[in-house]
Amino acid sequence: MLQQTMNRFILIAGSLLAGLGVALGAFGAHGLRNVLGAAELGWWSTAVQYQMWHATGLLALGAWRLPNTGPVAVLLVLGTLVFSGSLYVMALSGWRVLGMITPIGGTLLIAGWLLLAWRALRG
Numbered sequence: 152m153l154q155q156t157m158n159r160f161i162l163i164a165g166s167l168l169a170g171l172g173v174a175l176g177a178f179g180a181h182g183l184r185n186v187l188g189a190a191e192l193g194w195w196s197t198a199v200q201y202q203m204w205h206a207t208g209l210l211a212l213g214a215w216r217l218p219n220t221g222p223v224a225v226l227l228v229l230g231t232l233v234f235s236g237s238l239y240v241m242a243l244s245g246w247r248v249l250g251m252i253t254p255i256g257g258t259l260l261i262a263g264w265l266l267l268a269w270r271a272l273r274g
Contacts, residue, residue, distance in 0.1 A: 158213050161224045165209030168231060172202040175239070183242075191242040198238035205231040205260060212267070223267045230259030 179195040187195065205227050212220055212227075234256025241249040 154216075154218060157221045157224070158216050161209055161213030161220065164224065164228050165206045165213055168202055168206035168209065168228070172199055172206055175199055175202070187242060191245070194238045194242040198235035198242070201238075201260075202231055202235040208264075217270070219270060220267070223263050223270070226259050226263030226266060230256045230261075230263055232256070234260060 175195075176199040179192065179199060183192065183195060209224060209227055212224060234253055237249045237252040237256060241247065241253075
């Protein structure tokens with residue numbers, strides 16, 4: 152029962168991140184292209200790409216129904232929110248100091264994927 156609830160959470164989180172990623176990608180391409188500079192649009196694009204890749208990964212993880220994937224999903228969701236979120240805010244605000252937070256999100260993402268690999272190796 153708990154695993155079923157976790158798989159549902161993972162699928163919901165992946166779906167929401169993917170839907171939001173499409174919306175933010177479209178907003179960047181159509182609403183921001185004449186507002187932001189090339190660097191800021193690059194940050195935005197990177198944020199959308201990472202968000203979509205990790206949303207897709209979460210959807211696969213939830214559909215695969217592996218046991219004990221909750222911590223993996225939490226790392227991937229938090230990592231995506233911190234990594235992509237800091238880039239979105241940096242692009243819109245110009246606060247380059249947020250660039251120091253972005254690697255924390257990347258570290259969470261890496262940790263999530265490594266944890267999944269470790270769990271898969273353990274069977």
